[in-house]
Amino acid sequence: MTTLQARRLCGGYGARQVVGPVDLEVEAGSCVGILGPNGAGKSTLLRLLAGILPARAGEVLLLGRSLSSWRRREAARVVGFVPQSLSVAFPLTVVEMVMQGRAPHLGAWQPPGPADEAAVEAALHEVGLGARRDVGVHTMSGGERQLVLLARALAGQPRVLLMDEPATGLDVRHQLALVDTVRRLVATGVGAAVVLHDWNLAARLTDRVLILQEGRTVASGPSGEVLLPEILGAVFGVTVDRLPAPGVPVLVPRGATTHPPTES
Amino acid sequence: MKRLPDVVLGVALLAAAAASLLTGGAALSAGQVVQALGGSAPPEVEAVVVSLRLPRLVLALLVGGALALAGAALQSLLANPLADPFLLGISGGGAAAATLAVVALPAAALGAVPLAAMAGAAGATTLVWWMARGPLGASSTRLILAGVAVNAAASAVILLVLALATGHRLPGALAVTMGSLANASPASAWWLLPYAVLPALVLLHHGRDLGLLGTGEESAAGLGIDVPVVRRRVFLASAALCGGAVAFAGVIGFVGLVTPHLCRLVWGPSPRRLLVRSGLAGAALTALGDVLARRLVPGAELPVGVVTAVLGVPFFVALLRRSA
Structure with a gap:
């Protein structure tokens, strides 16, 4: 079953089109990786999929219904969104921040109930922050904040999980824990789309991969068929070696073949 | 013990109200004030309490509550601890129009000064919003920058008006710039009531949304907040309060800027808990400030804004150092 689908989706900011047209399907129980060089439009695509940025052309279908016909709060009950970063203007604790994930399920004047508390506890436990629940988020490192954001999305018990570079700032152990957490969720039928920079993390985490370049899809398909040295090398402008390793092969960039594009 | 700060706030509010009703030119006992409120006092006592002191108290509570509530909401909305009605030019626009009206209107039309102030605040709000609007709606940074610009323009207008004002109109114009509750009447309290209550309900309705906005726009949008709509409503409601x-x-x-910070140090940053407490604390602080403004110097009345600042700043500094 398809949870989230993009059809000829285009979007951008002001006069500038950043993404499109892109086709994408996020099946229930599978994880799609979105990869591409800096400025390829990965985060913009994720915002379009989440409905944070309205589509200019084409459409997004959430559970078969056009996303533009969903009320924002209703959509947020189904779609968990993990932004790239978090600003903390005022010092919230971890548990307060994770409780924000229940906001789409609560009325404006309604205080959180036992079901909300239980969902928050489960999410904290899932990402391993149970013991740090009363710590101020503003005192935490970038990697720990990333885990808080993931827990906040999980507290909403989403059917679709959209994550923008969730591994940024995570050490190796936490990256592997992130892979485990997302794979566990996916095994329960959640559909996930994840923007990633790390090819090897993508190889471990995702079932399918979509590679963007200048807003357009240049490759998409099962991860094992797309994460290949010739494709990655051409898109990222580097030479790539594929080293055999137990489980998933390891992709190692060796050297640049072209200079990165610069603004002229 | 979790309820203790709430109890302290309630007691402070009642104490400030009682002190306010017992303050004034005529020496009235607590018993006389209670009788007057119950309608069983002599007419001259009742006139003092019901027509002068009670409206002044109600006005102090409404004004202080409105400023502190608006400050708390704007700080969360813009994710900026410096935000308040003054920074955003709203109060400045109102004050500029009011001073202009005090100086320029014929004596018979001075009753229209509050209308001019409201129009000025609404004009400044519109101007700030128009300047801050971008392709993705009005961003926090642009709102603050636009507010600073409008505020500077308003200050220039006020100074110009004060420089050109002729003798007998000058005190009235100065009173606007320094803040005073001396013109309170039953009518002014009734007038202000809808301006305070309706926007306050809008802000409380969006309390949880404001908490989400404090973590960034994208983060809030991802949790189902219609960011442009919430931002517009909260900004307009805050502007109406100011x-x-x-x-x-x-x-x-000072009340709009510092009261929310005081409350945040006690009750934490969640706007759902903070907004109501800020409003009540601002009401208590302003009522208390007005009592001191009338009592500190015998025979004279100090500007209430000066008193609220003198009252709150040291307290605020102490709390800030303790929490550092």
């Missing part, structure tokens, strides 16, 4: 306050009491500084 406009009403300036119209009837002039510029009372």
Whole structure:
């Protein structure tokens, strides 16, 4: 079953089109990786999929219904969104921040109930922050904040999980824990789309991969068929070696073949 | 013990109200004030309490509550601890229009000064919003920058008006810029009531949304908040609160900026808990400030804005150092 689908989706900011047209399907129980060089439009695509940025052309279908016909709060009950970063203007604790994930399920004047508390506890436990629940988020490192954001999305018990570079700032152990957490969720039928920079993390985490370049899809398909040295090398402008390793092969960039594009 | 701060706040509010009703030119006992409120006092005592002191108390509570509530909401909305009605030019626009009206209107039309202040605040709000609007709606940074610009323009207008004002109109114009509750009447309290209550309900309705906005726009949008709609409603509701306050009491500084910070140190940053407490604390602080403004110097009345600042700043500094 398809949870989230993009059809000829285009979007951008002001006069500038950043993404499109892109086709994408996020099946229930599978994880799609979105990869591409800096400025390829990965985060913009994720915002379009989440409905944070309205589509200019084409459409997004959430559970078969056009996303533009969903009320924002209703959509947020189904779609968990993990932004790239978090600003903390005022010092919230971890548990307060994770409780924000229940906001789409609560009325404006309604205080959180036992079901909300239980969902928050489960999410904290899932990402391993149970013991740090009363710590101020503003005192935490970038990697720990990333885990808080993931827990906040999980507290909403989403059917679709959209994550923008969730591994940024995570050490190796936490990256592997992130892979485990997302794979566990996916095994329960959640559909996930994840923007990633790390090819090897993508190889471990995702079932399918979509590679963007200048807003357009240049490759998409099962991860094992797309994460290949010739494709990655051409898109990222580097030479790539594929080293055999137990489980998933390891992709190692060796050297640049072209200079990165610069603004002229 | 979790309830203790709430109890302290309630006691402070009642104490400030009682002190306010016992303060004034005529020496009245607590018993006389209670009798007057119950309608069983002599007419001259009842006139003092019901027509002068009670409206002044109600106005102090409404103005202080409005400023502090608006400050708390704007700080969360813009994710900026410096935000308040003054920074955003709203109070400045109201004060500029009010001083202009005090100086320029014929004596018979001076009753229209509050209307001018409201129009000025509404004009400043519109101008700030128009300047800040971008392709993705009005961003926090642009709103603050636009507010600073409008505020500077308003200050220039006020100074110009004060420089050109002729003798007998000058005190009235100065009173607007320094803040005063001396013109309170039953009518002004009734006028301000809808300006305080309706926007306050809008802000409380969006309490949880404001908490989400404090973590960034994208983060809030991902949790189902329609960011442009919430931002517009909260900004307009805050502007209405400030406009009403300036119209009837002039510029009372400090309450809108510092009261929310005081409350945040006690109750934490969640706007759902913070907004109501900020409003009540601002009401208590302003009522208390007005009592001191009338009592500190015998025979004279100090500007209430000066008193609220003198009252709150040391307290605020102490709390800030303790929490550092």
